[in-house]
Amino acid sequence: MYLTVNGAQTYAYTGDHAFDPAKPTVVFIHGVLNDHSVWILQSRHLAYNGWNVLAIDLPGHGRSAGKPPKTVEEGADFIRALLQAAGAEKAALVGH
Numbered sequence: 001m002y003l004t005v006n007g008a009q010t011y012a013y014t015g016d017h018a019f020d021p022a023k024p025t026v027v028f029i030h031g032v033l034n035d036h037s038v039w040i041l042q043s044r045h046l047a048y049n050g051w052n053v054l055a056i057d058l059p060g061h062g063r064s065a066g067k068p069p070k071t072v073e074e075g076a077d078f079i080r081a082l083l084q085a086a087g088a089e090k091a092a093l094v095g096h
Contacts, residue, residue: 015047035062
């Protein structure tokens with residue numbers, strides 16, 4: 001699914017399930033020079049077991065537009081804006 005985050009189109013793989021803000025949400029955050037695909041197996045498992053999944057392409061990576069975050073603080077601000085765009089009040093974060 002695509003979301004507009006900070007004015008840029010952002011891709012989030014949902015594990016082949018529709019996003020439902022009423023369900024618990026997990027956000028998978030890839031490492032440098034990666035994209036959402038490093039989380040495919042984990043995403044599908046959780047999506048098929050009752051979780052919302054947002055395996056994102058960070059800005060400037062994969063299918064997402066925008067400039068990559070330069071600092072940890074910018075990355076955290078991006079994740080906060082992503083959750084607001086998705087309509088999720090809170091989420092578990094998984095990253096490497």
